[in-house]
Amino acid sequence: MTRRVGMQWVSISLLLCCGFVQVSTDGTVFLERGHRGIVPCPLVESCQIPIGDILAMYWFYGSTSDTSLLISYFIGKVAPQNGIPQGVYDIDNEFSLVIENVTAFNEGTYYFQVKPRLKVVESGSVEVCDKVSPSRPYPTVIGCNQDHDADTCEVRVRHDSTVHNLTCVMEQVKPAVQLGWIRLFLGGQTELNASTTVGPVVLPAYTGSSLRNNTYSTSASVQVAAVDDEEVYECEAMGIAIGSSTRTRVRLTKTYPTTATYDTTATDNEMQSSNNPGTTLVLMDEVTPPAFPFTLRLALTITILVVLFIAVIFDVILRGLVLASTDGTVFLERGQRGIVSCPLVESCQILGDILATYWHYGSTSGTSLLISYFLGRVAPQNGIPEGVYDIDDEFNLIIENVINSNDGTYYFQVLVAEFLLN
Incomplete structure (x- = not known):
């Protein structure tokens, strides 16, 4: 069939003079957002009207008024109506309505009017909803x-x-x-x-x-x-x-814990079986501890005690949730990956174990939360998709692709583990 020969308005009075047969359809058509969507004509799809007998086809949105007409087909010609530009809608060879790029605004009721050869005009409606599939295939x-x-x-x-x-x-x-x-x-x-x-x-x-x-x-x-x-x-x-x-x-x-035995009289690199005298260590997940010389173990023990002492002092000051504002401005290159550092971590003011970090934009309200870290898991918040923000190993905010709308004030909240002294 010959299609798309110019733009032509065909008055629907031609259809009105021939009478109507109202047809209602069951079921809702779901179209994937961001993809090309097809709204089928139920009368054609069910073979109630042969494709070769169709002289005219009209697709409307919301109602069947003249101003609601989206696109028309008349004797081989397809033409958008009411000032709608080319490339938004189409009518395919099966007289289905084609939506070239489905958005949330395409939800609603679509009406069709079809004129077969030597028959009255038939009409009906199709309910359309937009669909958004998950970004990953499994829960x-x-x-x-x-x-x-x-x-x-x-x-x-x-x-x-x-x-x-x-x-x-x-x-x-x-x-x-x-x-x-x-x-x-x-x-x-x-x-x-x-x-x-x-x-x-x-x-x-x-x-x-x-x-x-x-x-x-x-x-x-x-x-x-x-x-x-x-x-x-x-x-x-x-x-x-x-x-x-x-x-x-x-x-x-x-x-389950695994028991490993070490000979206290042998060298540090020798390990004996469990029936020999020695010192017993209980290890989780069958992880074999490395053997260290005595001087290295002593130095490591002193270092750990010093770190714990400093952490306890800061824990008394911070007491868990730390709210802070930063001085100075961070400049990030537009179109590049940007890093917004956490000043408390960068300046070593926080030495304890960080349980949670929260990054906000504009305010610290719940709806302004961009991304969170909690017990080893980083998760975008408020419906922000994966790949927009991240939190790195130093608890900095990562902006994967900096744009001009990233300008503004970012707020962070850090939850520090409390150390208990026996």
């Missing part, structure tokens, strides 16, 4: 050693622990997914009663990530008893955003 299990595309990970717990909390999350998707926990055993599985939360994700304007804005994050937590040496659990995600369902398998493994 993320907190505290689990897990690669980006891996569906299996391991959690190691102490041998003497009686219970353990398992939490899995799936962030920045639409519609929200359902999460659940399953315990696997030989010959079967048991669904666990999980505590789930679903929250909206609204990204700050300066992040520039419209593809992940106005989405949802879901988490599911269970408390399990670590009974056997190895327990196997699965976090299952279900929903339209992931197609059908996907699972992450978690192996919950206990760690």
